[in-house]
Amino acid sequence: MTNEVKNVPELRFSDFSDEWEEKKLEDLLKFNNGVNASKEQYGTGIKFINVLDILNTNFITYDKIIGRVNVSKAVENRNKVEYGDILFLRSSETREDVGMCNVYLDKEKHSLYGGFIIRGKKIGEYSPFFLKILLNNSKARKSISSLAGGSTRFNVSQDILKVVGILVPKMNEQIKIGDFFSKLNQQIELEEQKLEKLEEQKKGYMQKIFSQELRFKDKNGNEYPEWEVIKLKDILSERKEYSSKIGNYPHATLSTSGISLKSDRYNRDFLVKDKNKKYKVTIMNDICYNPANLKFGVITRNHIGSVIFSPIYITFEVNNAHSPLFIELLVTRNDFINRVRKYEEGTVYERMAVKPEDFLNYETKIPCLEEQEKIGDFFSKLDKVINKQRQKIDELKLRKQGLLQKMFV
Numbered sequence: 001m002t003n004e005v006k007n008v009p010e011l012r013f014s015d016f017s018d019e020w021e022e023k024k025l026e027d028l029l030k031f032n033n034g035v036n037a038s039k040e041q042y043g044t045g046i047k048f049i050n051v052l053d054i055l056n057t058n059f060i061t062y063d064k065i066i067g068r069v070n071v072s073k074a075v076e077n078r079n080k081v082e083y084g085d086i087l088f089l090r091s092s093e094t095r096e097d098v099g100m101c102n103v104y105l106d107k108e109k110h111s112l113y114g115g116f117i118i119r120g121k122k123i124g125e126y127s128p129f130f131l132k133i134l135l136n137n138s139k140a141r142k143s144i145s146s147l148a149g150g151s152t153r154f155n156v157s158q159d160i161l162k163v164v165g166i167l168v169p170k171m172n173e174q175i176k177i178g179d180f181f182s183k184l185n186q187q188i189e190l191e192e193q194k195l196e197k198l199e200e201q202k203k204g205y206m207q208k209i210f211s212q213e214l215r216f217k218d219k220n221g222n223e224y225p226e227w228e229v230i231k232l233k234d235i236l237s238e239r240k241e242y243s244s245k246i247g248n249y250p251h252a253t254l255s256t257s258g259i260s261l262k263s264d265r266y267n268r269d270f271l272v273k274d275k276n277k278k279y280k281v282t283i284m285n286d287i288c289y290n291p292a293n294l295k296f297g298v299i300t301r302n303h304i305g306s307v308i309f310s311p312i313y314i315t316f317e318v319n320n321a322h323s324p325l326f327i328e329l330l331v332t333r334n335d336f337i338n339r340v341r342k343y344e345e346g347t348v349y350e351r352m353a354v355k356p357e358d359f360l361n362y363e364t365k366i367p368c369l370e371e372q373e374k375i376g377d378f379f380s381k382l383d384k385v386i387n388k389q390r391q392k393i394d395e396l397k398l399r400k401q402g403l404l405q406k407m408f409v
Contacts, residue, residue, distance in 0.1 A: 055100065289354075
């Protein structure tokens with residue numbers, strides 16, 4: 001008795017049992033390269049699909065396209081993109097993106113497409129959204145990317161796409177799978193829109209609170225005192241405590257993501273020959289920044305506890321009369337960073353830095369401790385809502401990825 005391997009997915013809808021059929025893309029699509037127009041022709045005319053339209057949308061319709069190109073009627077007729085056509089990235093800096101595709105799902109209007117794109121004109125029978133999902137799934141992606149040529153840039157051609165082999169079910173199963181993932185994508189998009197609104201809401205609150213357009217009141221409903229003008233040295237003091245790696249502190253690093261343990265990232269400690277080298281100590285609630293990378297937003301509050309990191313980083317202790325959470329909100333705002341950068345010094349842009357003594361001389365306004373704590377608590381609760389929404393999106397995407405692996409052959 002032999003074990004016959006069947007071309008069926010691990011997970012499928014209960015009303016289907018037939019094997020999936022082997023096809024080549026040339027059985028379903030006729031391939032052509034896109035329009036190459038002069039720069040004067042862009043900006044007016046018919047909507048024109050470009051690389052970003054393929055990468056940044058779930059599917060393409062006429063109204064979603066931003067670009068336009070003005071071409072003759074003959075060129076337009078040769079390069080129409082119509083309902084069900086598949087658009088492929090012809091060239092990319094990464095092997096992971098080359099040959100990625102999207103689908104045109106507008107039944108009312110046709111569009112055009114650019115020279116960095118290969119159009120697959122629909123000539124066979126398939127469910128358009130299903131085919132798009134299948135072609136961007138891991139197995140088909142490997143087939144396309146493995147055939148791509150190039151070194152600094154990777155390219156696929158019409159001839160490469162023609163010979164790509166795929167497995168497809170009958171039409172009614174294609175439609176059902178496409179509808180399922182369409183609804184799942186809509187759910188993810190809806191949750192992403194909710195996250196975007198929450199993040200915009202946070203930005204709005206930050207602007208109103210730090211401009212004092214919006215103020216908190218005390219427990220009796222009374223106004224708090226006016227915000228006081230201070231210099232940061234009135235509330236922060238530089239911590240200049242050092243330790244070697246043979247001490248009791250974990251080794252950490254500082255980036256735009258905040259402070260993280262070296263064990264959570266690529267660990268290069270074995271490259272350090274001097275085991276007694278001194279590292280800077282920072283403790284919970286310190287304000288830390290990289291003098292040369294402040295321009296990129298490398299400033300944060302220490303959320304993880306007592307650690308050591310590179311001595312090039314600056315760490316400040318927040319004095320007891322102020323809320324570390326509020327001070328973090330104050331100094332991590334883009335408005336604050338752009339203003340304090342007036343102190344940057346250096347001849348090379350990448351090395352221009354804000355020295356700690358100049359940072360501490362920055363003048364700003366802050367409220368009393370009780371209002372600081374209310375502001376900090378307000379944003380802490382809002383951040384929890386935002387993080388919960390991010391987690392929900394991540395879980396949906398993880399579920400989608402698992403289903404993609406199981407529902408396709």
